[in-house]
Amino acid sequence: MTAFATPGSATPARRGLMFVMSSPSGAGKTTLSRRLLREDPGITLSVSATTRPPRHDETDGKDYYFVSPERFQTMVKDHELLEWATVFGNRYGTPRAPVEAALASGSDVLFDIDWQGTQQLQQTDAASDLVRIFILPPDLGELERRLIARDTDHPEVIADRMARACDEIRHWGEYDYVLLNESIETCLAELRAILKAERLRRKRQLGLADFVRAMLGEGG
Numbered sequence: 001m002t003a004f005a006t007p008g009s010a011t012p013a014r015r016g017l018m019f020v021m022s023s024p025s026g027a028g029k030t031t032l033s034r035r036l037l038r039e040d041p042g043i044t045l046s047v048s049a050t051t052r053p054p055r056h057d058e059t060d061g062k063d064y065y066f067v068s069p070e071r072f073q074t075m076v077k078d079h080e081l082l083e084w085a086t087v088f089g090n091r092y093g094t095p096r097a098p099v100e101a102a103l104a105s106g107s108d109v110l111f112d113i114d115w116q117g118t119q120q121l122q123q124t125d126a127a128s129d130l131v132r133i134f135i136l137p138p139d140l141g142e143l144e145r146r147l148i149a150r151d152t153d154h155p156e157v158i159a160d161r162m163a164r165a166c167d168e169i170r171h172w173g174e175y176d177y178v179l180l181n182e183s184i185e186t187c188l189a190e191l192r193a194i195l196k197a198e199r200l201r202r203k204r205q206l207g208l209a210d211f212v213r214a215m216l217g218e219g220g
């Protein structure tokens with residue numbers, strides 16, 4: 001990847017971007033993001049805090065910070081969260097400090113958050129760092145099959161998530177990109193392409209102006 005950092009400079013080559021993925025529950029965000037994170041050392045996951053209990057395949061501190069409602073409320077009160085929302089009866093939020101540190105060091109950050117969180121990030125000073133992606137399932141029947149096949153939630157939880165899927169999907173127009181997750185490999189290739197192009201945007205290349213000035217002999 002092209003990078004215009006001045007050799008020996010403490011300034012990173014570019015400012016990190018905020019890669020936000022939303023979808024109705026079960027469309028495949030976690031699956032896609034785990035793949036993307038595994039293969040790309042330039043992007044890290046924003047690990048959310050949640051009051052929901054852990055699933056059997058989830059690890060505290062890696063998939064989520066599993067916290068009590070009281071601890072979550074303290075995080076809200078102490079402005080420790082960049083955004084937060086109640087989703088399916090539980091509270092979820094993005095810890096602020098790790099995101100700010102990663103962005104400042106030039107690392108990209110991946111967020112698996114819902115439309116409420118995405119709207120809140122859009123209203124902050126960080127809006128120009130955002131790249132918002134909405135993932136659609138092929139159809140609602142397939143969405144339900146995926147939630148059942150995942151085998152992590154009770155039938156009533158799945159019914160609740162399906163009942164809210166249409167409300168979530170109605171927010172597709174608030175996103176920069178809308179992808180169909182029919183084939184994981186195709187969708188992953190599209191995500192990689194978006195990430196690559198967004199990283200190359202002129203506004204994110206911090207050393208570019210100096211590089212061009214030096215090329216033109218205009219350095220001062």
Ligand SMILES: Nc1ncnc2c1ncn2[C@@H]1O[C@H](COP(=O)(O)OP(=O)(O)OP(=O)(O)O)[C@@H](O)[C@H]1O
Pocket residue numbers: 023024025026027028029030031032146147149150151181182183184
């Ligand atoms: N393209 C696909 N084809 C078939 N199955 C898929 C596809 N993508 C994901 N899945 C499966 O669908 C299930 C739900 O995926 P995943 O947990 O990634 O969804 P999610 O959007 O992260 O859901 P949540 O919002 O509840 O966290 C998983 O069992 C996953 O393996």
Ligand SMILES: Nc1nc2c(ncn2[C@@H]2O[C@H](COP(=O)(O)O)[C@@H](O)[C@H]2O)c(=O)[nH]1
Pocket residue numbers: 022023024025048049052083084085087088092093094112113114115116117118
């Ligand atoms: N606004 C936020 N939404 C979040 C955050 N972390 C996760 N989520 C969203 O919640 C639902 C349910 O997740 P699940 O893991 O219980 O299936 C899903 O849409 C996530 O994207 C967050 O920090 N803020």
